[in-house]
Amino acid sequence: MARRQQTPADRAAASRESILDGAFEAFTRTGYRDTAIDDIAAAADVSKGGIYFHFPNKESIFRELMRTTADKLVDKVERVVGAEPDPIAKAEAALRTVLEVFAGHRTMARLFFEAGGAGRGFQTELNDLHDRFARLIQGYLDEAVAAGTIAPLDTRITSVAWFGALDEVVASWLQARHPGRLEDAYPTLRAVLLRSAGVPEQRIAAEWRDWPSFPEVAP
Amino acid sequence: MARRQQTPADRAAASRESILDGAFEAFTRTGYRDTAIDDIAAAADVSKGGIYFHFPNKESIFRELMRTTADKLVDKVERVVGAEPDPIAKAEAALRTVLEVFAGHRTMARLFFEAGGAGRGFQTELNDLHDRFARLIQGYLDEAVAAGTIAPLDTRITSVAWFGALDEVVASWLQARHPGRLEDAYPTLRAVLLRSAGVPEQRIAAEWRDWPSFPEVAP
Amino acid sequence: MARRQQTPADRAAASRESILDGAFEAFTRTGYRDTAIDDIAAAADVSKGGIYFHFPNKESIFRELMRTTADKLVDKVERVVGAEPDPIAKAEAALRTVLEVFAGHRTMARLFFEAGGAGRGFQTELNDLHDRFARLIQGYLDEAVAAGTIAPLDTRITSVAWFGALDEVVASWLQARHPGRLEDAYPTLRAVLLRSAGVPEQRIAAEWRDWPSFPEVAP
Amino acid sequence: MARRQQTPADRAAASRESILDGAFEAFTRTGYRDTAIDDIAAAADVSKGGIYFHFPNKESIFRELMRTTADKLVDKVERVVGAEPDPIAKAEAALRTVLEVFAGHRTMARLFFEAGGAGRGFQTELNDLHDRFARLIQGYLDEAVAAGTIAPLDTRITSVAWFGALDEVVASWLQARHPGRLEDAYPTLRAVLLRSAGVPEQRIAAEWRDWPSFPEVAP
DNA sequence: AATGAATGAGGCTTCATTCAT
């Protein structure tokens, strides 16, 4: 199959992608308000005016970034989770995946958890993001309840708490002066969370053995 | 008892306090970066220049606010907790107190949890704040472990997770379009957290009855 | 010969030049500290922000102005002086050139001699400027000593004194309420300075006749 | 004779003096524009408001300082000069006195020569100051011409040149990174200036021997 | 006389956005 020549449209798309990459890099490094369009332009190796061809304003870049980054993560979680048969295993898989991804991409985590830095205007966006993850977890918990694996409980609040716990553990790791390996926190976090949902102690202990080891990540 | 005349120093202190109040109000409403000195001046009913008589710059106001607000909360938590004999009860009391205070002062919660909006420069300050609360919790958990009330576990990570869970529950309440009563979330959150630390189920159920009802708060 | 189209870069350079011109005009009229960026913007017919595209701050404009203006003057002096064979004639030519230029550009003189108004930060720059001219003169005096035209003397101090004398004569002319023609001061100043270096009286009298008349200048 | 008790008026006068001293110190150190009223208040150990009791505004302090400082110097010059019989000796004495005083009070020199830093508003004041000294010199030169000690010449321009030469020598000494002793410059400067007015070479050489040595001064 | 808190105009600089080419 003949490879098409690179059309202008291709180049435009590439440019757009480049801007998003640069913006991601800049935002995660400096935060929203402290990142100037010039910084993004420099990071993306694009002119300032060029940015405004692809995006109507700074805000839209950030929003798109937030949306697509979350999409990617949710996709990955759902892919990994899909393979798991049992709801608790699913929740575990989700938890593990998020931790794994963040462990490998410290900066991405920053974007997620420090997006508050973006100013009041993004709270909604950020909250939706949190919500999305919380509901993902909630879904698994609901399934677990339905399957009788765990006793009925307020899955909404529990999932929010789970997400918060995860968030804070990652955040505290992110800003630690001498961070250990985030994976080392996993067993404890996992046990704490499963226990919090009423998963039987023996199951918590048992399940763990089946897990493959974490991939190597450099914080 | 004769009331002393109001000295100029008194009035200056009052003015300073007024600025802090105005700043608190403005920061919690608009966020750090989106709050102009003019806004604070207006809220405090002080001239722009007057602010600079009391504070060297915008940042220092925010830092002072963060410090003193946290101090007040920690004080209150320790006072309430001091009355409790048993470590788990202490942890519960701390949790309850924080929730209670936040439920009553939605804005204060905002300052705490959305301080990220202040820009990269405050991350350290904010992290220290989180740390402070996490260690508060950790202390109670350590006591509980020492007292044999709960099985040994990584109290550092657990306390971080607790704080994160609390944080996220409050945050999700803060931004909810139609927030219920934060206190309604308390029983579930309490159960989830206690369970997560391995507190026996019967204790979780028992303890609860003894608690007085939440004071009325208007979110 | 086809005239190239005016490129954006050309226009940018023109704009930059315009800013320098406006700044020159404003600084020499009002002094550094009393000249606001707004004044420069108005004088240059550029927006305030436009200035910051070309210069990082107010100071840099002033420094550039000082540097380039001095460069131009030194260039001119050296060009004129180059034509003179004998060292005393060179010194004379330098003296005359500076006076001439200043007579024609009262404002430039102001920039040079009143730059002190720029604040303590510029003293170094200003001193270097003075030094530069003093050393120019010193060079000619050294040549004259080497050539045996004048008796050996401390040329460093003498050149500083010359420059100071020149400076003060121009300055007193600049601020005179009803200034005469600066050129009218030339014969006396010339005689005084040459005499001060020990140039024989007859030479002082003789040399003068050969000089062309000053060009007309409007103070 | 009974010593009067210190009256309030005395204390007020002392306060006023203290302000002038502090202002002198501050202005000479930082320049006019870069000296805040607060700086003066601090240096004078007086409150900001107190300053405005004694002076209507910042400018007036500076003007008074310029006036009185000049007065003192002129007084001293005239006292020293009065003892001299011959006009050239008078000019010499004036020159020497000024150099001497400046050598001892580097800061005072700064006030005089860098007063340009005070902004355009003081040019007049500063020029009058220069004028005053120039006319002092001119007086002696005129006397010398009248006495036949030197040949007739434009004493106005010559005196301006003298003053400028003196000014620049002091200024270059002031800002030198490793200043030698200003007095060391005296013999050359003296010879240069006397020569410039046509004082016979042998007199220049002779007169010098009679002078007492400079007092010790610490630059 | 003196204090020091308060005022407010004005200055410098930043930066998202626009626009002619």
Added chain:
DNA sequence: GATGAATGAAGCCTCATTCAT
């Protein structure tokens, strides 16, 4: 599609001056 020069609205902060006590 892209460039980069230009705009102008804000923002933070300084500081001479005023004023109640």
